[in-house]
Amino acid sequence: MIVAKTRAELRIKRHELIVAYHKANLSRPVVGIVPTMGALHAGHSSLIEHMVRECDLSVVTIFINPAQFAPGEDYDTYPRTLDNDLRVCEQAGVHLVFAPGKDEMYPADYQTTVRVAGLAEQWCGAARPGHFDGVTTVVSKLFGLIQPDRAYFGQKDYQQYRVIERMAIDLELSVDIVPCEIEREPDGLALSSRNRYLSPAERAAAPRIYQALTRMQELFAEGEREVARLIASAGRLLNDGPGPLIKLEYFAVVHPRSLQARETAEPGDRVLIATRLGKTRLIDNVPLEG
Numbered sequence: 045m046i047v048a049k050t051r052a053e054l055r056i057k058r059h060e061l062i063v064a065y066h067k068a069n070l071s072r073p074v075v076g077i078v079p080t081m082g083a084l085h086a087g088h089s090s091l092i093e094h095m096v097r098e099c100d101l102s103v104v105t106i107f108i109n110p111a112q113f114a115p116g117e118d119y120d121t122y123p124r125t126l127d128n129d130l131r132v133c134e135q136a137g138v139h140l141v142f143a144p145g146k147d148e149m150y151p152a153d154y155q156t157t158v159r160v161a162g163l164a165e166q167w168c169g170a171a172r173p174g175h176f177d178g179v180t181t182v183v184s185k186l187f188g189l190i191q192p193d194r195a196y197f198g199q200k201d202y203q204q205y206r207v208i209e210r211m212a213i214d215l216e217l218s219v220d221i222v223p224c225e226i227e228r229e230p231d232g233l234a235l236s237s238r239n240r241y242l243s244p245a246e247r248a249a250a251p252r253i254y255q256a257l258t259r260m261q262e263l264f265a266e267g268e269r270e271v272a273r274l275i276a277s278a279g280r281l282l283n284d285g286p287g288p289l290i291k292l293e294y295f296a297v298v299h300p301r302s303l304q305a306r307e308t309a310e311p312g313d314r315v316l317i318a319t320r321l322g323k324t325r326l327i328d329n330v331p332l333e334g
């Protein structure tokens with residue numbers, strides 16, 4: 045596995061890998077990318093394995109992107125576990141890892157921001173102003189550098205997946221955005237690099253987020269369609285029991301693509317939730333099946 049730390053190194057190594065593949069196979073390789081901020085967990089591993097199965101050249105990027113953290117958020121304390129991350133990538137059969145530093149991605153004369161209006165301004169975008177601008181900017185740069193055919197994103201960050209998909213469509217980027225299933229702990233908590241911030245009491249309370257989401261699915265399957273009633277019933281589960289308070293930031297049923305809030309739920313809609321447990325912000329979502 046090759047590890048590139050600079051854009052120049054990345055371009056050379058990427059080119060060498062493509063030429064070698066072409067010589068051996070007389071065809072152009074399908075290039076895949078899994079963009080990450082490191083601190084790799086089983087959720088990332090499943091994205092990486094998905095990519096390795098489907099692509100001829102597999103690239104993982106590891107970059108904690110300062111542009112997507114607002115002042116006061118956890119940029120400085122975000123977990124940095126590069127040695128372990130590289131082991132995970134190597135074991136999964138990744139060909140190339142790009143792990144640049146901050147100045148390499150944003151040199152002093154850097155000036156451009158990529159913004160998806162509308163879709164990126166609601167839900168997490170409203171709670172974290174500028175967050176998605178940082179995400180779409182860095183993902184555009186990574187797409188420009190790696191030129192992937194397929195890019196893999198976890199649906200735990202459902203809004204992020206839809207925002208990036210919109211960006212790729214609007215900017216005519218020739219990359220398929222591949223959504224991947226959410227990986228969960230046995231008790232239902234969605235895997236996230238931020239779960240490690242939870243205190244034991246917060247960790248014990250956190251599975252109630254998924255319990256509220258699955259309750260919503262049950263009520264919908266039983267025929268309830270009025271969103272206010274769905275949210276009131278399922279939302280009660282969040283703080284039903286001992287332990288710290290789960291503070292609700294938003295809990296909504298939305299159209300799966302436009303992410304517009306619904307008053308009456310329809311099959312195929314998505315339930316989105318964002319909560320805070322102490323200092324930790326946790327998000328999750330589920331589909332409403334027909």
Ligand code: PAF
Pocket residue numbers: 079080081107109112179182183201204
């Ligand atoms: O989902 C993430 O880890 C980040 O938002 C991403 C897509 C790697 C961009 O920095």
